[in-house]
Amino acid sequence: MTARAADGxxxxxxxxxxxxxxxxRALFVNFLRRELTTRYLGSVTGFAWALxxxxxxxxxxxxxxxxxxxxxxxxxxxxxxxxxxxxxxxxAAQEALQRGAISIAxxxxxxxxxxxxxxxxxxxSVAATFVLQFAGYLAILAVLRISGEPIHVRGLxxxxxxxxxxxxxxxxxxxxxxxxxxxxxxxxxxxxPLLMMLMYLTxxxxxxxxxPEGVRSWVAANPFNWVVGRLRDxxxxxxxxxxxxxxxxxxxxxxxxxxxxxxxxxxSPHFEDFV
Amino acid sequence: MTTSLLxxxxxGKDYAKVETRGxxxxxxxxxxxxxxAAHVFRALDDVSFTMRRGESLGIIGExxxxxxxxxxxxxxVIQPTRGSVAxxxxxxxxxxxxxxxxxxYTGLANIDLAAALLGLAPSELxxxxxxxxxxxxxxxHINDPLKQYSSGMVVRLGFAVATAxxxxxxxxxxxxxxxxxxxQKRCIAWMERYLGGGGTLLLxxxxxxxxxxLCTHALWLKDGRVERYGPAxxxxxxxxxxxxxxxxxxxxxxxxxxxxxxxxxxxxxLTIDPPETIEQGGMLTVRGEVFSPDDRTPVVxxxxxxxxxxxxxxxxxxxxxxxxxxxxxxxxxxxxxxPDVALLPGRYKVRAHALDPEGVRLFDxxxxxxxxxxxxxxxxxxxxxxxxxxxx
Numbered sequence: 001m002t003a004r005a006a007d008g009x010x011x012x013x014x015x016x017x018x019x020x021x022x023x024x025r026a027l028f029v030n031f032l033r034r035e036l037t038t039r040y041l042g043s044v045t046g047f048a049w050a051l052x053x054x055x056x057x058x059x060x061x062x063x064x065x066x067x068x069x070x071x072x073x074x075x076x077x078x079x080x081x082x083x084x085x086x087x088x089x090x091x092a093a094q095e096a097l098q099r100g101a102i103s104i105a106x107x108x109x110x111x112x113x114x115x116x117x118x119x120x121x122x123x124x125s126v127a128a129t130f131v132l133q134f135a136g137y138l139a140i141l142a143v144l145r146i147s148g149e150p151i152h153v154r155g156l157x158x159x160x161x162x163x164x165x166x167x168x169x170x171x172x173x174x175x176x177x178x179x180x181x182x183x184x185x186x187x188x189x190x191x192x193p194l195l196m197m198l199m200y201l202t203x204x205x206x207x208x209x210x211x212p213e214g215v216r217s218w219v220a221a222n223p224f225n226w227v228v229g230r231l232r233d234x235x236x237x238x239x240x241x242x243x244x245x246x247x248x249x250x251x252x253x254x255x256x257x258x259x260x261x262x263x264x265x266x267x268s269p270h271f272e273d274f275v
Numbered sequence: 276m277t278t279s280l281l282x283x284x285x286x287g288k289d290y291a292k293v294e295t296r297g298x299x300x301x302x303x304x305x306x307x308x309x310x311x312a313a314h315v316f317r318a319l320d321d322v323s324f325t326m327r328r329g330e331s332l333g334i335i336g337e338x339x340x341x342x343x344x345x346x347x348x349x350x351x352v353i354q355p356t357r358g359s360v361a362x363x364x365x366x367x368x369x370x371x372x373x374x375x376x377x378x379x380y381t382g383l384a385n386i387d388l389a390a391a392l393l394g395l396a397p398s399e400l401x402x403x404x405x406x407x408x409x410x411x412x413x414x415x416h417i418n419d420p421l422k423q424y425s426s427g428m429v430v431r432l433g434f435a436v437a438t439a440x441x442x443x444x445x446x447x448x449x450x451x452x453x454x455x456x457x458x459q460k461r462c463i464a465w466m467e468r469y470l471g472g473g474g475t476l477l478l479x480x481x482x483x484x485x486x487x488x489l490c491t492h493a494l495w496l497k498d499g500r501v502e503r504y505g506p507a508x509x510x511x512x513x514x515x516x517x518x519x520x521x522x523x524x525x526x527x528x529x530x531x532x533x534x535x536x537x538x539x540x541x542x543x544x545l546t547i548d549p550p551e552t553i554e555q556g557g558m559l560t561v562r563g564e565v566f567s568p569d570d571r572t573p574v575v576x577x578x579x580x581x582x583x584x585x586x587x588x589x590x591x592x593x594x595x596x597x598x599x600x601x602x603x604x605x606x607x608x609x610x611x612x613x614p615d616v617a618l619l620p621g622r623y624k625v626r627a628h629a630l631d632p633e634g635v636r637l638f639d640x641x642x643x644x645x646x647x648x649x650x651x652x653x654x655x656x657x658x659x660x661x662x663x664x665x666x667x
Contacts, residue, residue: 021396022396022397022398023391023394023395023396026391026396026397027391027392030387030388030391034377034380034388037379038377038379110375110392111352112352113352113368113370113375114352114368114370114375114392114393115350115351115352115368116392180303183299183300183302183303184299184300184303263307266306266307266309267303267306267307269353269354270291270306272347272352272353273290273291273353
């Protein structure tokens with residue numbers, strides 16, 4: 001509990017208070033820079049690795065699916081373009097959750113000794129991942145376009161808002177897992193297989209139309225299906241018209257954000273004792 | 276001035292006690308439902324005080340009394356479970372110098388980080404940055420990564436950052452003077468300037484000297500509760516008296532019965548001859564009996580200390596191969612003569628300690644007071660053999 005002083009001066013208990021003002025922005029920028037530099041500071045390839053590793057993954061999928069399984073049915077589109085458009089946002093979500101889950105522990109010393117809003121840790125961790133993956137996304141789209149794939153540049157008008165909705169929802173989920181991880185260390189270990197399974201249950205490597213009709217509605221209900229579907233609509237087909245599911249997706253993302261942040265705010269005053 | 280700078284009202288802090296993994300899950304549910312934890316340790320209970328500008332407060336108490344927790348509550352690092360904190364002004368916390376620093380960053384980048392953590396907007400930092408760099412006085416090292424700094428350099432930077440923010444209340448946890456001697460002098464000079472200029476300290480220290488010198492008020496915490504709160508001199512003296520009493524209890528002679536029951540070596544009797552008062556240069560004999568629970572010959576250490584506890588001389592039976600003589604079942608006697616007591620006039624204590632036969636563990640001690648009389652203006656407490664000579 002905190003109380004306001006009689007003359008209305010500032011509250012104590014910075015750990016739990018909402019973010020506001022230039023000071024917290026300065027702290028966010030500082031943490032973001034710290035996340036970006038320390039993640040790749042030790043590695044030889046540096047930032048390039050953030051772009052190269054999804055590219056290598058894409059190469060493996062291409063080899064396995066078109067040369068071993070000889071998969072077809074991508075509605076006349078090339079497998080590489082079809083998968084690439086969905087792969088980067090998925091990797092952004094996955095990496096944001098996995099790094100975000102353990103992000104609080106990285107600031108343990110600071111949490112025990114310094115008063116600051118803990119939310120900034122999660123925000124900076126997620127933002128760092130999205131900045132890098134979105135940069136990679138733009139790069140791969142440019143490469144595909146130059147190499148003659150039919151990428152609709154105007155589709156970015158819809159693709160960027162879809163990424164923003166994804167960012168809102170994933171930030172909320174990351175708040176949730178990051179706060180739980182402080183108390184229950186299993187979260188990080190459960191998260192990896194869970195995300196792996198979810199990836200294959202999401203139409204990233206296959207189109208929704210290949211899913212048997214009986215379970216198709218279940219697969220379609222996955223919010224991430226909306227993300228990949230809308231990105232393909234915009235960038236592969238050039239369709240920019242809004243749908244009713246767009247509003248629903250935005251509502252889901254906001255609900256995840258509000259819910260996740262609520263859990264985080266309930267638990268963060270007790271971090272100091274458990275990190 | 277009527278408005279308080281800092282007001283704590285009924286502050287309590289519970290820490291959750293969690294033994295099992297399931298307990299942690301349970302705790303999360305309790306916290307989410309807005310309940311407190313089911314099993315708690317009360318680190319602080321019902322702590323209230325107010326501080327006005329210029330009224331520095333010292334927090335004293337034994338280890339684990341809740342001093343650090345209280346400082347963290349005021350600094351805003353933790354939220355109290357009960358009660359409220361009201362602050363009107365900027366709080367600067369020196370809880371652990373350099374704790375907000377990042378080892379990979381340069382000193383300069385860490386100044387920016389620490390300033391952001393302490394709540395300084397970038398626009399406010401501009402002018403302060405040069406001030407911080409000048410105070411820390413690290414030369415070109417300011418551009419090196421922090422991991423290459425010595426620990427002394429880190430605290431210098433930390434002190435420079437925390438103090439440059441000119442806080443209304445400065446919270447410190449036993450870090451009044453850090454770094455090498457010349458930097459310590461600057462720390463103390465800064466502190467005096469800060470207090471002279473109306474600054475307010477919230478200090479946690481085991482040094483009653485510092486509490487009495489720097490603080491107007493003191494608060495004695497015991498097991499998380501306020502044992503005493505008031506003027507610094509009164510509270511610190513009460514605290515010292517409590518400790519003397521506690522020490523005296525701990526050092527009461529054991530007596531043979533209890534010693535036997537506990538398997539301890541104990542001094543049964545101690546007499547000095549002449550008793551109580553001796554002329555300087557006279558002969559002093561120390562005699563006594565010592566108890567052994569296992570019929571092995573114990574080691575006896577006889578020492579002379581000044582009235583304030585400063586050791587003057589000590590010698591043990593095992594150093595000079597003079598074991599106590601067995602005179603009965605588990606009873607041993609010793610006798611030690613000082614033919615020419617070189618002590619200067621003053622008050623002393625003669626102590627005998629019982630040790631195990633290996634001469635390692637100290638079990639018990641008994642003391643007798645001794646006053647040395649004489650007319651001399653020599654200084655110190657022992658006369659050393661000496662002679663004045665004709666300069667060559």
